[in-house]
Amino acid sequence: MSDALFGSPPVEVAPGAVHLPGWLDGDAQADLVRRCRDWARGPAGMRRHPMPRGGVMSVQMVGLGWHWQPYSYSRTLPDGTPVRPFPAVLADLAARAVGAAYGAPPGPGADPYDVALVNFYDADARMGMHQDRDELSREPVVSLSLGDTCVFRFGNTETRTRPYTDVELRSGDLFVFGGPSRMAYHGVPRTRPGTAPPSLGLAGRLNITVRASGLEG
Numbered sequence: 246m247s248d249a250l251f252g253s254p255p256v257e258v259a260p261g262a263v264h265l266p267g268w269l270d271g272d273a274q275a276d277l278v279r280r281c282r283d284w285a286r287g288p289a290g291m292r293r294h295p296m297p298r299g300g301v302m303s304v305q306m307v308g309l310g311w312h313w314q315p316y317s318y319s320r321t322l323p324d325g326t327p328v329r330p331f332p333a334v335l336a337d338l339a340a341r342a343v344g345a346a347y348g349a350p351p352g353p354g355a356d357p358y359d360v361a362l363v364n365f366y367d368a369d370a371r372m373g374m375h376q377d378r379d380e381l382s383r384e385p386v387v388s389l390s391l392g393d394t395c396v397f398r399f400g401n402t403e404t405r406t407r408p409y410t411d412v413e414l415r416s417g418d419l420f421v422f423g424g425p426s427r428m429a430y431h432g433v434p435r436t437r438p439g440t441a442p443p444s445l446g447l448a449g450r451l452n453i454t455v456r457a458s459g460l461e462g
């Protein structure tokens with residue numbers, strides 16, 4: 246039996262960090278790409294955020310449910326435009342993703358998934374090693390990849406440096422990190438331009454991370 250036909254088995258990259266290759270089928274990928282294009286268009290659409298010490302991020306982003314910009318969440322953009330709502334389709338996807346990764350969906354007491362960041366990487370975009378630490382909740386982060394393959398560097402909770410594992414994330418892959426890996430440093434040192442499935446009509450990489458903010462109001 247080939248992985249191409251049946252998908253690859255889940256891989257535990259670190260305790261609580263699970264890679265599920267090919268989790269989304271082609272139709273689900275195409276549907277999400279279509280939605281991402283709509284979310285990116287705006288209002289409150291996709292943009293490059295300024296960095297506090299100067300320059301702009303190479304990755305373009307749009308927030309849903311909450312606007313994130315280095316390094317905090319808000320309900321409005323700096324110009325006062327309200328953030329777009331968090332779509333039910335992503336709440337459903339996040340619950341199913343947690344179930345697929347850990348064998349059980351989020352329990353009844355879990356903080357609700359209420360924010361997504363949609364990231365777009367052109368051929369030159371990168372994301373430096375960081376922790377997802379602006380959420381108050383410690384529910385797992387659910388990450389979906391669409392379009393070009395990337396190198397996803399998954400490290401440790403103590404430092405931005407080694408030890409880390411480099412994982413190739415392809416279109417349709419799911420990566421979930423929670424539990425002891427929730428605060429692990431991670432980043433995207435490069436993408437592989439031109440590797441997106443042609444049927445998506447996408448030049449670049451889209452990533453959707455769904456999170457529980459733990460924030461009120």
Ligand SMILES: O=C(O)CCC(=O)C(=O)O
Pocket residue numbers: 362364372377388397431432433452454
């Ligand atoms: O693009 C990715 O796979 C990772 C994105 C990420 O780490 C983030 O949005 O915080």
Ligand SMILES: [Fe+2]
Pocket residue numbers: 375376377431
């Ligand atoms: Fe992150």
